[in-house]
Amino acid sequence: MTLGIYTRNKSLLDNPRLISMLDRLREAGFFLKPVNGADGPDNDIDIVVSVGGDGTFLSASRMAVQSRIPVMGVNLGRLGFLSEYSPEEACEALLDGSYSLEDRGLVQTQVEGGAASPDPSFWPCSLNEVSVHRTGAAILGIDVTIDGNPLPTYWADGLLVATSSGSTAYSLSVGGPICSPDARVLIIAPIAPHNLNVRPLVVPDTTRIEISMRSRDESVRLSMDNREILLPASARLKVGVAQFSLKRVRLEKSNFFKALTAKLYWGEDIRNGE
Secondary structure, eight states: OOEEEEEEEGGGGGHHHHHHHHHHHHHHHHHHEEOOOOOOOOOOEEEEEEEEOOOOOOOHHHHHHHHHHOOEEOOSSSSSSSOOHHHHHHHHHHHHHHHEEEEEEEEEEESSSSSOOOSSTEEEEEEEEEEEESSSSSOEEEEEEETEEEEEEEEESEEEESSSSGTHHHHTTTOOOOOOTTTTTTEEEESOOOOOOOOOEEEEEEOOOOEEEEEESSEEEEEEEEEEEEETTTOEEEEEEEEEEEEEEEETOHHHHHHHHHHHTTTGGGGGGO
């Protein structure tokens, strides 16, 4: 098996735990190849191993999903829900084959009324979320339609549409619900809303979402995972689930709800004892 090793922080390649993992894999007959962020993985790579945190995993996913190559996240970052496995756990799973592939849905954004990006290579898909933000001091008015049905205007700093994978990312920090990664839903959540009676909304992932903005400023900021561009405030967005998905390597002993407890102290209560 050929593994592509990808990291955005080259100093992590000197981490003793990672070195030990890679040495064991070589001894077991695995072929290891570095993955260059600019060129992407070679076609002969079976799995891309993302080394770092969730930000690194998002960058690796953008490259790997277009080549239909699965991604395994090895966590040497700060948190890690996508990149959740230690070097030791990842190594053992690869050696004994105790892993499976799961599909993670992507959200795709179509921009109308403005250039999608000054860079023609800009990728319109994101694994966690797509969001729009104000660029100036004035509040942003955001009009949303759900399958053609208008919602009340959001007055806020911005708005995001998140996948179930992204429910523990930006969406969580703005008050969105936690969703199991296999839930086929999208989350629509305002960012710092100035409406007292609006809450995040969960809709089926088959929903057609259209977004337009009202702004005193000439531009708005469009963010897609860890990438962003400026758009004219007159731009309109069409958001929906992409027709393809990311294949993520999942260890057999992985448990999303245990990860919530371990990483976010979910449900931590002194009455629960140790």
